Amino acid sequence: MKKKILSLLxxxxxxxxLSSISYANEVPKNLTFNKEFRAVxxxxxxxxxxxxxxxxxxxxxxxxxxxxxxxxxxxxxxxxIRTHNNALYKSDLNxxxxxxxxxxxxxxxxxxxxxxxxxxxxxxxxxxxNPYRVSSGQYATALPAVNPASDxxxxxxxGLLNPGLPNVREFLIDTVxxxxxxxxxxxxxxxxxxxxxxxxxGELTGAKTILDEPDQVTFLTYPGNYNTSSAYDKxxxxxxxxxxxxxxxxxxxxxxxxxxxKHVQLGISPTGIYKNGNGIVTYDENGKPITTGSxxxxxxxxxSYLFADSLKWAVEGWIDxxxxxxxxxxxxxxxxxxxxxxxxxxxxxxxDVNLYSGIGIYQAEEANRFSWTNTEDQLYKQLSYVEExxxxxxxxxxxxxxxxxxxxxxxxxSSRNLQTIGRDIWFTKRYLPEIRTMAEIIPGEISNFKIKxxxxxxxxxxxxxxxxxxxxxxxAMDFSEDEIFAIVGGNEVSYIDLDSHGYTYGIKAMSYTNxxxxxxxxxxxxxxxxxxxxxxxxIDNYLLASFASDFNFEIPKIPTKVGYDKISPVWSITDxxxxxxxxxxxxxxxxxxxxxxxxxxxxNLIETINVAHGSxxxxxxxxxxxxxxxxxxxxxxxNITSDLEVNPIYEEINKGxxxxxxxxxxxxxxxxxxxxxxxxxxxxxxx
Numbered sequence: 001m002k003k004k005i006l007s008l009l010x011x012x013x014x015x016x017x018l019s020s021i022s023y024a025n026e027v028p029k030n031l032t033f034n035k036e037f038r039a040v041x042x043x044x045x046x047x048x049x050x051x052x053x054x055x056x057x058x059x060x061x062x063x064x065x066x067x068x069x070x071x072x073x074x075x076x077x078x079x080x081i082r083t084h085n086n087a088l089y090k091s092d093l094n095x096x097x098x099x100x101x102x103x104x105x106x107x108x109x110x111x112x113x114x115x116x117x118x119x120x121x122x123x124x125x126x127x128x129x130n131p132y133r134v135s136s137g138q139y140a141t142a143l144p145a146v147n148p149a150s151d152x153x154x155x156x157x158x159g160l161l162n163p164g165l166p167n168v169r170e171f172l173i174d175t176v177x178x179x180x181x182x183x184x185x186x187x188x189x190x191x192x193x194x195x196x197x198x199x200x201x202g203e204l205t206g207a208k209t210i211l212d213e214p215d216q217v218t219f220l221t222y223p224g225n226y227n228t229s230s231a232y233d234k235x236x237x238x239x240x241x242x243x244x245x246x247x248x249x250x251x252x253x254x255x256x257x258x259x260x261x262k263h264v265q266l267g268i269s270p271t272g273i274y275k276n277g278n279g280i281v282t283y284d285e286n287g288k289p290i291t292t293g294s295x296x297x298x299x300x301x302x303x304s305y306l307f308a309d310s311l312k313w314a315v316e317g318w319i320d321x322x323x324x325x326x327x328x329x330x331x332x333x334x335x336x337x338x339x340x341x342x343x344x345x346x347x348x349x350x351x352d353v354n355l356y357s358g359i360g361i362y363q364a365e366e367a368n369r370f371s372w373t374n375t376e377d378q379l380y381k382q383l384s385y386v387e388e389x390x391x392x393x394x395x396x397x398x399x400x401x402x403x404x405x406x407x408x409x410x411x412x413x414s415s416r417n418l419q420t421i422g423r424d425i426w427f428t429k430r431y432l433p434e435i436r437t438m439a440e441i442i443p444g445e446i447s448n449f450k451i452k453x454x455x456x457x458x459x460x461x462x463x464x465x466x467x468x469x470x471x472x473x474x475x476a477m478d479f480s481e482d483e484i485f486a487i488v489g490g491n492e493v494s495y496i497d498l499d500s501h502g503y504t505y506g507i508k509a510m511s512y513t514n515x516x517x518x519x520x521x522x523x524x525x526x527x528x529x530x531x532x533x534x535x536x537x538x539i540d541n542y543l544l545a546s547f548a549s550d551f552n553f554e555i556p557k558i559p560t561k562v563g564y565d566k567i568s569p570v571w572s573i574t575d576x577x578x579x580x581x582x583x584x585x586x587x588x589x590x591x592x593x594x595x596x597x598x599x600x601x602x603x604n605l606i607e608t609i610n611v612a613h614g615s616x617x618x619x620x621x622x623x624x625x626x627x628x629x630x631x632x633x634x635x636x637x638x639n640i641t642s643d644l645e646v647n648p649i650y651e652e653i654n655k656g657x658x659x660x661x662x663x664x665x666x667x668x669x670x671x672x673x674x675x676x677x678x679x680x681x682x683x684x685x686x687x
Contacts, residue, residue, distance in 0.1 A: 007456045035481065036430040037072060037321075037394025040403060041081035043129065044088070048400040054590050055108045057408055059565040062114060065400070066121060066406045072421050073429050075487070078189050078396060081111060081179070082129035083162065084138035085149050085455075089183065092164040093175050094144055101140035115184050122466045122487025124186040124432060126267065128181055130193045131172045131245070132161045147171070156214055158196050163241045164218035171247050180256060180264050187265035188253070192301060193324060194242050194308045202238075202304030204231040211306075220480050238307040245638045250318040261440055263512040265320035269396070270301045270310045272326040272340055278617050279343050287350030288314035288315055297334030314353040320437045322353060327360025329370035330381050337382055345389040351435040356394045361402045362462055364414035372413075379417035380529050383425050393433040429484045431468055432514045443509035443517035451505055452525040456495040461509050461517075466492040468516065470506040471497070477504050479519050498552070533579050537571070539587045549579040563613035563641065564589040596644045598633070601625055611640045621650045629653050 040228065049065070069077065081087065087094040090105045103110060109378055118125040134149050142636045147462055148154035148171050154162055161168045176188050195202070209231045219226075226233040226240075246268075253264055277293025284290055289311070293300070313319045324344055328335040341357055348355040359382060363372040367477045371378045397403060406418035411591050413670035434440065441463065451457040456469065470477060471485035483504075497503075505522035533549040537556050547553040558569040567590040573583060592613040598606045600623045607620045617637045622630045628650035635646045639666050 013345060021444060024329060033394070035433045036356070037396070037433055038426075038561065039076035039124075039126070039356075039394070039396035039432060040069065040072075040074055040400045041078045041080075041396060043083070043128070043143060043393045043585055044097070045080065045083055046399055046401065048404075051098075052102050052110060053593075054102070054567060054635055055110075056570055056588055058110050059113070060568055060570050062117065064404070065457050066123075067328075068400070068404050069123065070121075071407050072418065073405055073426050075122065075430065075432055076124040076126060076186075076396075077100050078128050079114065079130045082127075082175070084130065084133050084159075085147065085637050086133035086138045086140075089179060091175075091178060093144060093171070093178055095139040095143050095147070096141040098138055107316075111183060119184070119466075119489040120492060122431075122468075126187040126189040126265075127183070127185040128191065129176065129179070131175075131190060132168075132195075133193045133523045134159050134161055143360070149340040156196075158198055158214075158578075160196050160198075162215060162218055163195060163238070163245065164215055164222060164246040166222070169241075169245045169248060170243060171253050177247055177252055177256065180253065185264060187267050187320070188249075188643045190268045192269065192271045192306060192308070194301075195238055197305040201267070202235065202307065204235060210234050216328065235303060235307065239302075239309045239312075242308055243312065246313050247316070257438075263435060265435060265487055266318070266321065266439075267321040268310060268313065268319055269325055270308050271306065272297060272324045272328065272358070273298050273300050273335060274311055274324070274347075275300050275302045279339060281343065281346035281349075283350060289347045289349070289351075291347060292342070295339045296336070296343075311347065314348065314355075315352050317352065317437055319353055320435055321356060322348075322358040323358045325358040325398070327358060327363055327398070329363070329372045329378055330385070331371045338385060341386065341389060341392060345391045348391040351391075354393050354433055354436060355391055356396060357382075357392055359395050359397050361414050361417065362395050362399055362509075364417050365402070365412060376413065377420065380420040380424055383420075389426045428482055428488060430481055431466070431487060431510060431516075432656075434515050437514045438513050440515050440551045441511040441513045442515055443511040445518040445522045446507050448509050449505075449520045450523045451500060453493055453530075454496050454498050454500050454654065456497060456500075456505060456507075456522060458507060459519075460491070460493050463511055464509040465512045465514070466490055466510040467492065468510060470508075470519075470566050472504050473502065477506050477521070479506055534582045535576060535579065535585065536583070537585045537587075544587075549576070556623040560588045561589055563592050566590070566592045593645045594640055596637075596640060597648060598646050601648060601650060613641060615640055619646070623648050627653055677686040 020661055044051065050063055065077075082094065083097060085094060086097040088097045088100050089111045090109060096103070100110065103180075115125045134155060143150050145307055148165070148168050154165055154168055156162050161172070163169070179185060180188065185249060198215060200208040200210055202210050202213070204210060211229070211231050211234060220228050224237065224240065226237040228234070250266055252637055253266055257263055267318050267335050271295050273294060275293030276296050276298065277291060279293075279295030281289050281291045282505055301310060310322060310324075314322055318519060324340070326337055326340050326344070328337055328340065330337045344355060344357075354633060362370040362379065383395065383661045386395060402414040403418060405412055406415035409415065416443070444461055446461050446467070447459045449456070458467070467488050467490065469486040470479055470483040470485060470490070472483050477483060483506075486495055487499075507520050507522070509517040511517070516584070530550060534546055535549055535553075536546040537544045539558065545556045555571065555574065558571065560569070569587050569589045572588055588646070593610055594613065596609045596617055598609075598612055598620055600606055606623065606665050607615055611617050619637055622633075629650045631651050633646050634649055
């Protein structure tokens with residue numbers, strides 16, 4: 001009897017184990033999901049977006065970004081504003097980035113515009129900054145004297161501001177606060193760049209160790225309570241230097257938030273693996289995690305060479321969210337997405353810090369990336385798995401250019417993976433999860449919510465970060481997330497829906513801690529009769545098309561013009577939702593500019609001149625070349641229509657022919673003398 005019972009128990013255990021294994025590889029479709037962070041990383045560094053050339057060009061490109069984000073139902077943008085100790089923003093502390101070298105902040109601030117446009121659309125804006133990384137090749141302006149990189153003593157010779165120096169930490173905090181105080185960002189975001197490989201890869205044993213690396217002088221100068229002859233102590237010391245920065249920045253941001261009624265978050269995205277261990281997580285009496293690490297293999301950001309104690313930051317509450325770069329496939333041999341995110345999910349079980357997952361969609365374009373490389377459902381599996389993890393509250397995609405490729409229907413593996421969004425998963429928008437590290441704010445009820453014709457309107461509510469608009473066909477509305485129709489900014493008080501007949505609308509306010517208020521239903525008002533106006537489209541004063549304002553027309557396509565093709569033309573007006581008079585719309589073309597590079601006879605660059613299409617150019621003075629006379633430049637410079645490389649043409653000077661005593665002149669003189677002598681002798685004989 002006991003044997004039968006034991007056999008039955010073993011059978012049940014085996015069944016449960018098999019069920020668990022099956023679940024990790026086969027996730028049911030059409031799941032119902034909760035509030036989610038849905039973000040994308042965007043950076044100039046990898047070509048997600050281009051170099052800034054003009055206001056209109058920038059706006060046009062960012063409008064495309066918003067369209068891509070809307071297509072994939074995202075709700076947050078993580079935009080790179082500091083790549084290498086530089087600034088894609090107006091700064092007194094850091095040099096301007098080369099990617100924004102053409103920006104004139106007195107005329108237009110691209111970052112300010114981008115943040116405002118994000119908020120109008122209900123997107124959070126997270127300012128992505130690399131704190132320590134340095135590259136003088138990324139500077140478009142002079143390095144301010146206040147910047148630590150202006151003194152080599154503050155640098156480690158591997159493109160890094162020295163994390164162990166107090167003045168460096170203070171400067172980095174000042175840099176972040178300059179952004180927060182001048183721009184309405186929702187969060188400051190760091191990725192995985194902390195310490196780097198300084199020669200010994202941070203090794204603790206062997207012929208060359210962490211004690212032989214160039215920051216040993218800093219360790220000896222600021223040892224704290226650590227043993228300066230112990231490699232293990234130095235590893236702890238390095239983690240402590242980063243901890244001091246993160247804790248100090250947390251305190252500064254918290255004080256700023258409290259004093260100014262703000263709710264700026266601090267989020268970090270380290271590499272995916274904290275530590276390699278057995279994957280088991282237990283908890284102490286306070287619910288804090290106890291673990292040796294995830295059941296994975298690979299570089300650990302806790303130790304060499306990054307020395308980033310991300311779990312401590314979360315446990316201490318120094319950050320508001322963490323996004324481990326969990327980029328690997330579900331079937332990866334040593335770093336399975338399932339195993340890694342299962343561990344992170346357990347670790348964050350009792351923490352207030354929000355946990356998100358970094359999705360490496362880029363791996364679908366690379367070889368030997370397991371299921372990322374050879375399947376089209378890897379993204380679906382990862383998103384589905386995350387939805388079932390209680391403590392993972394969203395994802396961020398790396399990188400934007402792959403989402404743009406899918407938006408443009410490129411025939412790539414990443415595009416095919418992304419097509420599952422809206423088809424098999426993520427059918428509707430989602431609003432952001434609460435910021436649980438901050439005191440919750442419940443917004444009030446929105447008043448005077450009404451619909452008149454195609455226009456929804458309401459009274460502005462103080463303290464509203466976003467408004468969530470719900471829409472159902474019929475009368476039965478329960479304000480579920482599947483009924484979300486649109487999300488707009490807290491300064492918006494209206495919304496146009498051209499398909500409004502027969503629908504019921506509701507609205508809720510979201511506070512700055514991402515908490516929702518009480519629902520309101522729209523009151524339907526009869527529409528006023530609309531006057532009809534003309535909308536006329538002109539190209540260089542030529543009428544291209546004209547429409548009546550009550551006609552649902554498509555905006556005409558602007559033809560390209562020679563010399564104006566680098567930046568796509570745009571219409572001067574694109575929003576025709578609230579026409580109150582006859583309007584004229586003109587095509588705005590941006591004239592091409594070209595780089596003309598002048599070289600000397602050895603191929604060395606003399607000067608680069610930026611010139612507008614069709615313009616003439618005054619060349620630089622050519623370098624003198626001994627023994628040669630400059631004749632001309634080898635390109636026509638009277639009508640520039642493309643980038644040019646221009647070289648000088650020289651003609652050799654024959655010094656021998658010009659010399660008073662040259663052979664040629666001597667021969668001539670001798671011949672003349674001989675002729676005269678012969679004439680003299682002839683005359684003499686005649687006499």
